[in-house]
Amino acid sequence: MSDVQRRKYSQEERSTIFDGEFMPHIDSMYNFAFRLTFDEDDAKDLVQDTYMKAFRFINSFEQGTNAKAWLFRILKNSFINDYRKKSKKPATVDYQEVETFYNSDDADYQRTSDLRAESVRDMLGDEISNALNALAVDFRTVIILADLEGFTYEEMAKILDIPIGTVRSRLHRARNLLKDTLKGYAQSMGYATDEEED
Amino acid sequence: MPQTKRRTKQVVMENKEESSPERKLQCNDVSKCFQLLERILDGELVEGGNEMLQEKLDKCQPCFAHFHLEQAIREVLKTKCTKQPVPDKLAESIRQMIQDAR
Ligand SMILES: [Zn+2]
Secondary structure: OOOOOOOOOOOHHHHHHHHHHHHHHHHHHHHHHHHOOOHHHHHHHHHHHHHHHHHHHHHHOOOOOHHHHHHHHHHHHHHHHHHHOOOOOOOOOOOOHHHHHHHHHHHHHHHHHOHHHHHHHHHOOHHHHHHHHHHOOOHHHHHHHHOOOOHHHHHHHHOOOHHHHHHHHHHHHHHHHHHHHHHHHHOOOOOHHHOOOO | OOOOOOOOOOOOOOOOOOOOOOOEEOOOOOOHHHHHHHHHHHHOOOOOOOHHHHHHHEHHHHHHHHHHHHHHHHHHHHOOOOOOOOOOOOHHHHHHHHHHHH
């Protein structure tokens, strides 16, 4: 994106796009920002910054295309450039490392095969939320985009600037890690897992 | 498979019984099957996906269990992780910032 752009939209058109296509996504944007930063003030700033950038670069948005994906991409880039660096949280595990470390689907399956759908459905919102928040940021991000926000693989590839194949494998890996955590909860809460059956 | 547990049955496909004598207990290719099931759940259509899905749910117990687990996970994520309350004045302050920037 560049500051120097040809003027495509009139003042009035810009307002229409901003209010009609950008503002309706504020809830999803805030939820995404909060789950990236874990801090209400940072999330607020991140969403505000994103909307400011969206307004400044509105001429590079094609009216009628996917505004939500366009906004999410700006938010994700702002997070990486402005927030991730100054975050007080300990450095997250690089996903490449994790992807190499856990490289066997069969092993993943062995570990979580006894986690049951009913146990997952019976879990509390906080447990699900904590399990999601416990994932490294790159894994957390793909789950948020796919499962909370319903983006397609193709949209996710654009938002994250990665190939579709990487989206697919990262998502698969992320869900396996999530299941590990959920399985731990299920066992500690005494939910039924097949292992415990007599 | 225990029969005494209370369970909520999820109706997705015609054959929704949790265990069935028709299903084999070992999956021939866990890795390939599960990735396929996950793509179908993610709405990424694969050619002949529905037929393959039906076949696996009918004939393979690990695939059946995996499909329902993955489906449950997607459901709870969607219903339990999207309710972060947005601060009252956020939308207003954004509109103000835009106003000032004009
Ligand atoms: Zn199978």
